[in-house]
Amino acid sequence: MADKYDAVILGAGAAGLLCAIEAGKRGRRVVVLERADRIGKKILISGGGRCNFTNLHCQPENFLSANPHFAKSALARYTPSDFIALVEKHRIAYHEKTLGQLFCDRSARDIVDMLEAECRAAGVKIVLNSNIQHIERKNEFVVGTPTAEFRAPVVVVATGGLSIPKLGATSLGYDIARQFGLKLQPPRPALVPFLLGPADCKQYCDLAGVSAEVNVSTDHQSFREKMLITHRGLSGPAILQVSSYWREGNPIRIDLAPDRSVAAAIQEAKVRSIAARSALQEILPKRLAARWLDIHAPRSWTNRALEELERRLHEWILLPTGTEGYEKAEVTAGGVDTGELSSKTMESRNVPGLYFIGEVVDVTGHLGGFNFQWAWASGAAAGRAL
């Protein structure tokens, strides 16, 4: 005998749990099916274990999507203040780290415990170790796991993206979208470190661990934050941000000295090569400054060469050979095409009763708490419509 509910929610991550809470509070009988042996595994490891749960400056511009307008409605109806109110209701201590990013003082576990308590209060049933295997639509939806069947007129797909397969990411959400004829924007790893080719790696990768504040751009998008050199390429917030916009084969441009100029100081000096070294070391970590100069210093220190050095310092062009892929990507960009969904409720336009929320949808946030804010907001949008 199949259990009967008003809604079956697939995935007990950020989006699925918030959706369940909102629907449960409105008296809906909700079951959440989760493949793992615990809820919110990704929340637990997020933000270095402290969960950057939202961002005070959340704006639609902080999200990528084939339709940049789609996220606006849900984001406006469930704002960072709404989630902060929930956090404060549970007396969870938090702080702003930088750029509006809010983190737990203690541990990401506080957020998971809060969501679990809210689910309990709202009468939500959570079934762990439920690897969803199939979904069918007869009079209503039937969702099958190896041991049980769940029936409901509504299914909410909140199974996330493909990032971090070792945490249990699956393609289920995309498979369900395809099964019901919904279009997808091709999924791709985002917020992910870059790999450099052998020649560039030989020149820079032994500096692994060195970081500097830079301005990195690609495809008309630029981010001024820290960049970190790794054993295989580049990482750090500025690189992760730009990676979401990067396409295979495109170069990235790095301004190593944003808003600074070195040429004038070098020009005045008696020995320009020595002055260049100290000028760069004022701006960049010593080892990076020295290495970059070893590779880019002109043969003769003419005024023209100096101008060229300054230009290159502000426009160091590198061609990543790829990214570290889903193993290291914080999110998956692309996903269920927003043209298929109502921006108000997240319900499929052509398959009534089928909803998609969170990362599985083609809405991807910048680094800094925006991906959770989208998970909460899209989860609330669906939960309030069930």
Ligand SMILES: Cc1cc2nc3c(=O)[nH]c(=O)nc-3n(C[C@H](O)[C@H](O)[C@H](O)COP(=O)(O)OP(=O)(O)OC[C@H]3O[C@@H](n4cnc5c(N)ncnc54)[C@H](O)[C@@H]3O)c2cc1C
């Ligand atoms: C290392 C790391 C750190 C991050 N830190 C932050 C941060 O600090 N701030 C921020 O905003 N974002 C952060 N993110 C991104 C954020 O975690 C995600 O965008 C967010 O969790 C997406 O929520 P979701 O509910 O859509 O998907 P998920 O949280 O991925 O949840 C999906 C759930 O569905 C389950 N599932 C999948 N397939 C099946 C199946 N076949 N059957 C049953 N269940 C299934 C999964 O087990 C999972 O529990 C981080 C991501 C990573 C990887």
